[in-house]
Amino acid sequence: MNDRELSCSAGGQFMDRGRMNQNGVVQPLLTDLYQITMAYAYWKSDKTDDTAVFDLFFRNNPFHGEFTIFAGLEECLKFLDSFHYSQSDIEYLKQTLPEGIEHEFFEYLGNLTARDVTLYAIDEGTVAFPRVPIIKIEGPLIIVQLLETTLLTLVNYASLMATNAARYRMVAGKHVKLLEFGLRRAQGPDGGLSASKYSYTGGFDGTSNVLAGKLFNIPVKGTHAHAYITSFSSIGELKTRLLKHKQTGIMEDLLEHAIRHRAMLSHLLDVSTEESSEGELAAMVSYAIAFPDGFMALVDTYDVKRSGLLNFSAVALALNDLGYHALGIRIDSGDLAYLSCLARESFEKVAERFKVPWFNKLTIVASNDINEDTILSLNEQGHKIDCFGIGTHLVTCQRQPALGCVYKLVEINGQPRIKLSQDVEKVTMPGNKNAYRLYSADGHALIDLLQKVSEPPPAVSQKVLCRHPFQESKRAYVIPSHVESLYKVYWKSGKICQQLPTLEQVREKVQISLKTLRNDHKRTLNPTPYKVAVSDNLYNFIHDLWLQNAPIGELS
Numbered sequence: 006m007n008d009r010e011l012s013c014s015a016g017g018q019f020m021d022r023g024r025m026n027q028n029g030v031v032q033p034l035l036t037d038l039y040q041i042t043m044a045y046a047y048w049k050s051d052k053t054d055d056t057a058v059f060d061l062f063f064r065n066n067p068f069h070g071e072f073t074i075f076a077g078l079e080e081c082l083k084f085l086d087s088f089h090y091s092q093s094d095i096e097y098l099k100q101t102l103p104e105g106i107e108h109e110f111f112e113y114l115g116n117l118t119a120r121d122v123t124l125y126a127i128d129e130g131t132v133a134f135p136r137v138p139i140i141k142i143e144g145p146l147i148i149v150q151l152l153e154t155t156l157l158t159l160v161n162y163a164s165l166m167a168t169n170a171a172r173y174r175m176v177a178g179k180h181v182k183l184l185e186f187g188l189r190r191a192q193g194p195d196g197g198l199s200a201s202k203y204s205y206t207g208g209f210d211g212t213s214n215v216l217a218g219k220l221f222n223i224p225v226k227g228t229h230a231h232a233y234i235t236s237f238s239s240i241g242e243l244k245t246r247l248l249k250h251k252q253t254g255i256m257e258d259l260l261e262h263a264i265r266h267r268a269m270l271s272h273l274l275d276v277s278t279e280e281s282s283e284g285e286l287a288a289m290v291s292y293a294i295a296f297p298d299g300f301m302a303l304v305d306t307y308d309v310k311r312s313g314l315l316n317f318s319a320v321a322l323a324l325n326d327l328g329y330h331a332l333g334i335r336i337d338s339g340d341l342a343y344l345s346c347l348a349r350e351s352f353e354k355v356a357e358r359f360k361v362p363w364f365n366k367l368t369i370v371a372s373n374d375i376n377e378d379t380i381l382s383l384n385e386q387g388h389k390i391d392c393f394g395i396g397t398h399l400v401t402c403q404r405q406p407a408l409g410c411v412y413k414l415v416e417i418n419g420q421p422r423i424k425l426s427q428d429v430e431k432v433t434m435p436g437n438k439n440a441y442r443l444y445s446a447d448g449h450a451l452i453d454l455l456q457k458v459s460e461p462p463p464a465v466s467q468k469v470l471c472r473h474p475f476q477e478s479k480r481a482y483v484i485p486s487h488v489e490s491l492y493k494v495y496w497k498s499g500k501i502c503q504q505l506p507t508l509e510q511v512r513e514k515v516q517i518s519l520k521t522l523r524n525d526h527k528r529t530l531n532p533t534p535y536k537v538a539v540s541d542n543l544y545n546f547i548h549d550l551w552l553q554n555a556p557i558g559e560l561s
């Protein structure tokens with residue numbers, strides 16, 4: 006058994022395999038069969054020495070937006086680093102591929118690595134735009150072809166998720182905490198782990214997913230479920246009511262304190278103790294005994310106003326008597342704007358009446374089917390929520406379940422290749438290209454420009470003609486104040502050639518990169534498209550090649 010098989014059979018998908026942690030599922034057979042059948046046909050037709058350039062890019066931004074966050078690069082590099090068919094992979098392929106495949110092909114596959122591949126990419130966490138390749142990869146045709154599906158699966162969901170999370174962050178504002186609660190609803194365990202990782206990249210503050218916390222060093226956070234509250238039906242079920250005073254160390258009856266406070270609070274909050282749930286009180290007392298310094302309670306099991314807020318405040322005041330400060334509440338149903346305001350109002354009353362100023366600052370967490378639109382609507386209505394727990398719609402990317410990154414051959418043996426389509430948007434941009442981002446004097450990104458690699462880069466303060474790739478009349482002169490060359494060589498001669506940023510650094514990069522975008526590109530409703538252009542030289546090159554390749558029809 007090789008390392009990879011060991012790591013998979015050990016039950017964990019992500020195991021430490023020497024140099025780098027990589028999801029054990031990511032391996033050369035995690036691909037479409039047609040990559041391997043094509044590899045054989047290339048090999049049979051003596052194309053082993055051909056070299057190719059492929060572009061990995063998307064055609065449309067997700068979520069009706071005008072930007073995308075590029076994520077998943079580190080995983081692509083780890084994949085290249087470990088790319089190798091194991092003996093059992095080869096055995097499997099021998100049984101699976103059609104009969105008659107020559108034995109030497111399997112030997113060839115067994116010796117393949119990504120050593121001769123060069124990968125260029127924009128930095129992970131950067132905003133990216135349609136048609137500008139986020140990865141450009143060159144090397145032996147057979148191997149770069151074999152990489153297609155795996156690279157796409159590593160980039161597509163990662164970038165979609167990071168973009169989705171960044172959008173939630175933008176609508177929530179920077180002061181509200183965002184927690185990812187989606188594991189139970191994600192597209193399987195691997196989707197769940199990726200969702201936790203890339204929602205953190207996109208700007209979330211933490212996840213409830215414990216394995217993601219361990220693997221990626223993401224803060225793990227959480228409250229408790231309704232089951233905890235409903236597991237108690239009376240105070241008689243409390244096995245212990247005692248808690249040590251934080252300062253004196255003396256054991257005191259927390260329930261007794263809570264019941265006393267509840268009676269006083271019922272006047273202040275205008276709720277009858279008769280109406281409130283005794284089981285809920287018991288559950289909260291027991292939870293507070295378990296976590297006196299981290300008491301956060303779910304208040305919507307029975308009725309937020311008539312029961313949850315009263316019981317929570319009573320237990321929080323009881324904890325206060327014993328020297329502890331509660332953290333806050335979670336609301337998981339009902340009108341979240343109204344209930345959060347009601348909760349804040351109640352806390353302010355308690356703060357004043359009981360001289361506990363920290364009660365004003367109790368955290369209000371809201372959850373329940375939240376999406377971007379819900380947050381926008383809550384903002385409009387006014388709310389007092391400090392933290393959103395978001396699951397389903399975040400991790401399943403409700404508004405758009407896939408990013409359409411594609412991987413297209415643009416050059417072979419130095420010769421450009423173009424894929425034509427009736428749909429102009431789908432015509433590929435041929436040739437080996439470089440990408441530049443041109444900035445205005447105020448630091449905003451103005452336009453992304455693609456050029457042939459043979460062209461000199463655009464220069465600061467020099468007028469450059471930027472052309473729409475397909476519409477002849479759309480062109481503009483741009484005088485950049487700053488020019489950023491978007492590609493770095495990330496993989497060459499069998500090695501990762503850049504210092505890879507930590508997840509934390511990629512997360513920061515997302516926010517820095519988003520700041521370079523004008524607000525009108527980022528607004529939720531009808532954002533202005535960001536311009537992507539080609540140089541005059543590349544424009545002419547594309548259109549000449551297009552004419553050469555488009556068959557001339559005959560009418561009779």
Ligand SMILES: Nc1ncnc2c1ncn2[C@@H]1O[C@H](COP(=O)(O)OP(=O)(O)OP(=O)(O)O)[C@@H](O)[C@H]1O
Pocket residue numbers: 337338339340341342343372373374375376379382383386
């Ligand atoms: N003030 C609000 N403005 C807009 N949307 C809201 C507001 N409050 C809650 N929502 C959203 O409305 C939906 C309410 O869900 P639903 O109709 O299932 O009600 P519920 O409160 O969960 O009911 P139940 O008590 O049966 O669990 C959720 O998606 C929630 O995020």
Ligand SMILES: O=P(O)(O)OC[C@H]1O[C@H](OP(=O)(O)OP(=O)(O)O)[C@H](O)[C@@H]1O
Pocket residue numbers: 186187189190337372373374375394395396397398
């Ligand atoms: O709503 P989401 O954005 O997916 O966030 C996660 C949800 O998961 C939990 O309960 P669950 O939905 O399992 O049960 P519930 O519907 O009874 O609350 C939690 O209470 C949230 O409602």
Ligand SMILES: O=C(O)c1cccnc1
Pocket residue numbers: 186187213226227228229230335372394396
């Ligand atoms: O910790 C929580 O409150 C939580 C975690 C997962 C799903 N819903 C809620």
Ligand SMILES: [Mg+2]
Pocket residue numbers: 373374
């Ligand atoms: Mg729910």
